[in-house]
Amino acid sequence: MADLWQSAMDHAVAVARKAGQVVGKALHDDRKVMTKSSSVDLVTQTDQKVEQLIIRSVKEKFPTHRFIGEESVAAGESCVLTDEPTWIIDPIDGTTNFVHTFPFVAISIGFSVNKEVEFGVVYSCLEDKMFTARRGRGAFCNGAPLQVSEQTDIKQSMVATEFGSSRAPETVEKIFCSLRNILCIPVQGVRGAGTAAINMCLVASGCVEVYYEIGTHVWDVAAGSLIVTEAGGVLMDVEGGDVDLMSRKIVAANSKTIAERIIEEIAAFSPPRDDVLPQHQ
Ligand SMILES: O=P(O)(O)OC[C@@]1(O)O[C@H](CO)[C@@H](O)[C@@H]1O
Numbered sequence: 167m168a169d170l171w172q173s174a175m176d177h178a179v180a181v182a183r184k185a186g187q188v189v190g191k192a193l194h195d196d197r198k199v200m201t202k203s204s205s206v207d208l209v210t211q212t213d214q215k216v217e218q219l220i221i222r223s224v225k226e227k228f229p230t231h232r233f234i235g236e237e238s239v240a241a242g243e244s245c246v247l248t249d250e251p252t253w254i255i256d257p258i259d260g261t262t263n264f265v266h267t268f269p270f271v272a273i274s275i276g277f278s279v280n281k282e283v284e285f286g287v288v289y290s291c292l293e294d295k296m297f298t299a300r301r302g303r304g305a306f307c308n309g310a311p312l313q314v315s316e317q318t319d320i321k322q323s324m325v326a327t328e329f330g331s332s333r334a335p336e337t338v339e340k341i342f343c344s345l346r347n348i349l350c351i352p353v354q355g356v357r358g359a360g361t362a363a364i365n366m367c368l369v370a371s372g373c374v375e376v377y378y379e380i381g382t383h384v385w386d387v388a389a390g391s392l393i394v395t396e397a398g399g400v401l402m403d404v405e406g407g408d409v410d411l412m413s414r415k416i417v418a419a420n421s422k423t424i425a426e427r428i429i430e431e432i433a434a435f436s437p438p439r440d441d442v443l444p445q446h447q
Pocket residue numbers: 208236256258259260261262328330331360361362363379381382383386
């Protein structure tokens with residue numbers, strides 16, 4: 167079994183690289199931009215094309231495996247994680263960045279068995295950084311081992327978060343409330359790459375002590391979650407306790423101390439879970 171997952175992971179790396187070439191080539195082409203759950207939740211033909219490319223290529227090699235893909239869910243497929251080997255795919259994490267040529271765009275592929283992520287691949291294709299992790303075997307960027315930051319003082323920490331794609335006034339209010347609380351701790355900086363997957367790789371790389379967000383989807387965070395924990399970091403729910411990747415709430419930190427400190431300042435809310443949605447939101 168172990169060898170089987172390794173060959174699946176090798177395949178994920180190869181197909182992520184191929185997908186990255188497609189994304190890189192499409193970056194300066196004419197992009198037809200469409201919207202999904204709101205006028206700021208963007209999708210392009212490249213997102214759909216890349217997801218199909220990945221799924222087709224995986225199906226050829228692993229015909230019994232299942233898929234949760236962002237654009238397939240948007241097209242009406244279910245988003246339920248079973249115990250079966252499942253590829254959890256975000257073909258472009260950072261579509262808004264892609265549309266604006268803001269240079270952080272990732273292909274994110276997580277692979278779960280028995281509802282546990284076995285490997286994660288995040289390809290930051292415009293930087294040509296291939297982040298990988300396999301359960302129990304560490305996290306890497308272009309083959310070099312990753313280690314989270316050792317910082318234990320929140321006041322000397324860098325925090326990453328995103329504003330998300332909801333513009334509902336009550337949601338925006340909560341987002342700004344958390345942000346104000348966190349800025350005023352005070353932390354040394356707040357950043358956001360525009361992609362959850364890359365934000366998590368920044369935690370794994372030690373550039374950022376903690377990333378939190380409410381509104382993520384399982385395809386944004388499945389791969390990154392393992393990259394963070396294999397680099398020595400921790401995952402938690404925004405209200406404390408265990409993370410649930412379907413809950414659309416995540417804290418990924420270098421340590422439990424930093425995670426718990428940031429959680430004190432988060433004004434939590436609960437968007438509809440991924441696994442109860444009839445379609446993408
Ligand atoms: O739609 P995409 O480009 O795949 O997802 C990108 C993104 O909006 O998803 C997360 C929230 O859902 C954010 O962290 C991130 O910026």
